[in-house]
Amino acid sequence: MTISISSTFADLRKDFPILKREVHGKPLVYLDSTASSQKPQSVIDAMSDYYARYNANVHRGVYQVSEEATDAMEKARVKVARFIHAPRSKQVIFTRNTSESINLVAYTWGMANIHKDDLIILTEMEHHSNLVPWQLLAQRSGARLEFIPVTDDGLLDLTIYAQLLQQQPKLVAFTHMSNVLGTINPAQEMIAQAHAAGAIVLLDAAQSVPHLPVDVQALDIDFLAFSAHKMLGPTGIGVLYGKRTLLEEMPPFMGGGDMIRTVSLRSSTWNDLPWKFEAGTPAIAESVGLGAAVDYLQALGMDAVRAHEIEITSYALEQLQQVPTIAIYGPGAEQRGGVVSFTLGEIHPHDLASILDQEVGVAIRAGHHCAQPLMERYNLAATARASFYIYTVKEDIDMLVQGLHKAQNIFSF
């Protein structure tokens, strides 16, 4: 029996209440999932169920409701661990978002291990969240930053990477999938090379964990960072995965409740993993929501998610390429996640985004996408960006293309 992926995926749109709304009198066409995904009803219900039925603080109360809350949060951690194939759930640390996960590593592992003149290798295609924390670390420690260049095709220049690795880097931090170009970087190969050169690797998986199967053990990842809100979950919670020995040796990040074992007036000892890195009352409802998001994605299967996005992205590239004066950035669909950045003739991306919003109800992103160095690499002030997820259908792409033609009519002169 053949199951048509697109029809299955088309059916799931009913699970997303926001997809029923209108903007400017037109059905919402949401093409900005790279910035933040929409949420299925199951995630919304899981969070309101926590507040309605078992809201209490975790890890403290010796009473039924608090135990239920603790249990729900820790079950969510186990779900996340299984989702990324982490050996143990204690290696899954809940943070606020990808940025905080990366900052955690920069402040704790970084301050303990990165010293003057040490080399950190990054890439030209990083989101500011995987660039600025390392700039700050370099300023504090005197470390050097070097960058793997991006080719005209939107790929990393791995020849230069190999050369940089000969300089004995301490850390290689790179994005698994570019939020602008959509490029899926060859993580397996790059991590193996980094390890052979003696470096630790941090993978920014903000775009990859929501869209691709990611196995931290198969990839032999040292640190992995991602956010719940880009993978059907709520805002306000992210994940840092780390190898156990690394996490155990790292000093704590923020001090406060929950992260301690014993506290006296002048000193304290630290709690076990993962709580050593989770000071203060955590995002409990959000962890429950993230657990529900993982359930939703696992029911679909990440291979099917990826297959759907290849289909939608191929269709989008094919349709968009036919629009006169369009310039599309980045690689072909096989090496690209569900992201297409483009410019349309002389029309400023902000004008394009406003017209798409008002004329056809299409929500896209316009700007530098928190990747200013990459924009400079392509000599662009801004691009328009359409991005896709499990609920994106071909009709959404058709509406985008229709909107681009309208924009061209409005701006024809």
Add this chain to the structure above:
Amino acid sequence: MSMDYYREYILDHYRNPRNYGKLEQPDVHSEDSNPLCGDQLSMDLTIEGDRVSAVRFQGRGCAISQASASMLSEMIEGKTIQEVVALGKDAVLDELGISISPARTKCAFLALRVLHRGLAIAGLETPDDSEEEL
């Protein structure tokens, strides 16, 4: 007011910007950019007596930012310094004739911000911190 940004007269100002260019020896000069979208704008004024005798602007960016700069240049040409100093957001919105969504206000008021910054640098008005919130 309509949300329809791309009315013919706005596009006309974008396509055929009035007072486009620079002045050789301006009495007032200022430039700024909108980091979120890369819009850039510079503005030059010359003052004769207490009036703006000439105005030029140069820039690149979205239709809203460039059209509002063009419209603003027409609004201030020949006006007294006092009148120009008093120009605020409402005057620019009236001239644009559209309502601007919060995400686009930085585009619509970029020229106004550049103008007031220039006047402040030239000592013709007191810097107004609230203008930074534009």
